[in-house]
Amino acid sequence: MEAIRVEELTRRYGGVDVVDHVSFRVPEGKVFGFMGHNGAGKTTTLRMLLGLCWPTSGRGEVLGCDIVRESLAIRRLTGFLPAEYSLPREMTAVQFLHYVAAMFDMGSGESRRRVAELVELFGIGPYANRKLASLSTGMAQKVGLAQAVLNRPRLLLLDEPTAGLDPLGRHDFLQYIRGLARDEGVTVLFSTHILGDIESICEDVAILHQGRLLAAGQLAALKAEHAAATMDDLYLQLVRRPS
């Protein structure tokens, strides 16, 4: 079963195809690396999958739901951590998580239980009642991830989630993502330009460059096919290959 299926997905802004006829499939229960440097079209693709913007052409399904017609159903089943975001400065972490729970129509009892679980899980406790404006980058990212998994999603879309984290924070973050897929069967679409992150937690990847898909499939198979020893070699070969 596939968590995501995208066919010929295209998005045009001002005459430029920032996502250009992209097709790929993401198997369920895996951490799928979505790779490409800044401006490759990763963020736009993720946003189209969630109905935050609409494709110019092409089609896609997420967890069996059409990305244009059934985006609300998709958003009920998914979690999303955007690349660039900020948290409401005047709220505390707990207030913010309760606010997000209300967006899922959670009752007050369920909301209290789930928020308490997440505060415990992410070690937010000592900072839970401090204004979000006062949190460090790493702690804010934990709150960001907590809001993304608040609804126990079947699919988690992470856009550049480790950018800005220190090495320890990054390690913990990747461990948590690995555990989500392994222990809870959550599918994770991990969008990043940090090749080391892809290599450390992804078995399957799609590589995007200037809006176009260069390759997609099992990472080991792609490396073998292109005689690449490392992720860096594979990426450079694909990007520098004449189109």
Next chain:
Amino acid sequence: MSASLLLAETRTLLRARRTKLSAGLLLYAVIAVPFLLARPPAEVVSAVARWFPSRDPAFALFLFVWFDLGLNKLAALIGVVLAGGIVLDAEAQRMLPIYLAKPITRARYFLTRLGAAAIVFSLLFGGAALAGLLLFPSQVPGFRAPVFLAASALHLLGALSAVVLSGAMAVWVRLRLGAMLSSLVLLFTLIGTAFLGFYAPAWAPALTLNPFSQGVSVLAHIDTLRPADVARPAAILLSMHAAVVALGALRVRRLEV
């Protein structure tokens, strides 16, 4: 619109600094009115006596000062402060992708934010009216609490147009400062002409669509107030608000982030 999200949004707005500032402005208005009434300009006294003939001219003068000089101006400011950046603030602060990735339509998000602003605005203006009810009877000769409350309720409904118009303007203009300035210009134009029907009756029909005119229309019936004098303008105001809110919701549906 879910009740839990509306409640969460309302709580958030109640805690905001701008709400506290708005409450401070209204408190100032409540305290300032007795000083304004202590020595009113003669031309204002004679104009009010002509526009709103009443057996209690001091009460009529008080209602004019309270609604026009006090609340109307503050309604425009507070309406823009509470609702002038709706959706745009979350977009500017890069929170919108998080919120709109939840199972909530753009229209529902807009309506929830606007609903919370309207509730907070109503709490502030309702609070000011209640404070006035405690303070003014001893200050204003001929003060009539039922008329004051009826006039305050209708005025609140009219003043809510400041919230509704500012919220709709925000999603139509899509530039925060531009939307706020446009809202202020529009609201102060409406407020500036709100009493035009009283001193230039020929203009009265043209002011049917001015929510602030509807909001103060009770002043023409101080001595003979009937339920219909409140119900009719209230129905017009509710219809106008519904139309403006629908226009805002329609616009926000095509928002991309």
